[in-house]
Amino acid sequence: MFSSPISLGFAVLFCQILYYSVLFLNGFELMGRLIKVAGTNQEGRINIVKRYCKVGLDIDLVRESDNVHDANALAVYLIVPRLFGLTKSKEKIGYVSAGIAKSLARKIDNGTMVQGYVRSFYVSNDLEFCRVSAVLEY
Secondary structure, eight states: OOSSHHHHHHHHHHHHHHHHHHHHHTTEETTEEEEEOBTTTSTTHHHHHHHHOOTTOEEEEEEOTTOSSOTTOEEEEEEEEEGGGTEEEEEEEEEOOHHHHHHHHHHHHTTOOOEEEEEEEEEOTTSSOEEEEEEEEO
16 A cells, blocks of 8 residues: 555554644643633623733642632633742632533542643633633643
8 A cells, every 4th residue: 555664654653643632622731721710701701811811821720629619619710920020929810611620629638639720711802701721641
């Protein structure tokens, strides 16, 4: 089927590209997981996203085991540089969706380090809607 080692090499490369493309489209980025942050339109969080959110900005996940809606709740906080990067503050922008939070909460409780960053965001001009996507690495 393949007439030379070069054409075999291209076929293998093509299969690898296709494999990683499918993983990416299904919410995985090599060593992380792409998520949509839930609840960004609640409790004035749209203004926080508009003011502070930037692509590549680090995020922090905080367990909220006393959350009345979900014992596995994971709040998502932007880590915002202040004073020219000398200090940082955290601004809550929403939650990890319940399905993902259930498995991640167990990992975090067992000591797994979960880090993340903002991959993309959108805020409507009328401040009625916003969306934040983040990559979680663990």
